[in-house]
Amino acid sequence: MKLRLQLFEFEDLPWFPRVVRAGMMDYLRFMISTLGTYQPIVPLLREALQATHQTQLLELCAGAGGGTEGVLRSLQATGLPAAQVTLTDLYPQPAAWQLLAARTPGLSYAPAAVDATAVPPGMPGFRTVFSAFHHFPPPLAEALLADAVRQGAGIGVFEGAGKHWLEILLAWTVLPVAQLLITPFIRPFRLSRLLLTYVLPLIPLFTLWDGTVSILRMYPPAQLLALAHRADPQGRFRWTAGKVRHWWGPQVTYLIGVPRVN
Incomplete structure (x- = not known):
């Protein structure tokens, strides 16, 4: 599916209730972590960190931290034992992040809001964006990448889907049922x-809409590269984009930018 529609997601709206947004993010974190959605990109991320001589990850738009915990542990277990990650977001979720930080060595978070298009200079690290880049329309997506280039920070953008119609079908059939079944087991517990x-049932309904729109808003690899080249007109970074497949079928779409060595 090459079509990209710039529709809206409720969780992006400033007036959207924080309690509903937090419930949606908790569900996304639980599913991504349980399914190991981002494990296929661990080798790519490890290679990028080694190329930039980095062990620190700065996660932008972290939401509830879905997938971060498993990716960090895999990096630590496969050649980067000193790997660390700091979670940031424009809408911080310290309640969810505290749970992750308490049980995951090397994971910390920034409690203040962080704009992914203008990251404060005092926040170093290889930047990552998991499951969130599609939220940015082209001008802001380009600005996010340009800020990384301007500050010389490597960046990896990862979306836990391959942008297929089948994924939309799953979003309307299997995933709502799964959400109803697993919600009592999501931690931290919230009444x-x-x-x-x-x-x-506001959380399932809004999750259904936002999940569908997320797939329609995703940038396929060719569009990711086009954004990157516009954000980096002088070619200061080496950019790669594509898809990798999970062992049980689903795909992850990625864009990775690494500063060129002079």
Whole structure:
């Protein structure tokens, strides 16, 4: 599917209730972590970190931290034992992040809001964006990449889908059922999450809409490269984009930019 539609997601809207957004992010984190969605990109990320002589990851648009924990542990276990990650977001979620930091060595977070298109200079590290780059329309997506180029920070953009119609079908059939089944097991426990799932089902309904729109808004590899080259007109970075497949079928779309060595 090469079509990209710039629709809206409820979680992007400033007025959207934080309690509903947090419930949606908790579900996404649980699913991504449980399924190991981003494990296929660990070798690519490890190679990029080694190329930039980095052990520090700066995760932008972290949401509830979905996938970060497993990726960090895999990096630490496969050649980068000193790997660390700092979670950041324009809408920080310290309640969810505290749980991850408590059980994951090397994981920390920034409690203040961080704009991914203008990262404060005092926040070093190889930048990553998991499951969030599609939220940015082309001008802002380009600005996010340009900020990394301007500050000489390598960057990896990862989306946990391959942009196929089958993924939309799954979003409307299998995933809503899975959400209803797993919600009681999501931690940290929140009564509001149960009420907004089973009594007033706002979390499942908004998740259904946002999940569908996420796939339609995704940039395929060719568009990712086009954005990168516009953000880096002088060719200061080496850019690669593509898809990698998980052992059980799903794909991950990626864009990686590494500063060129002079």
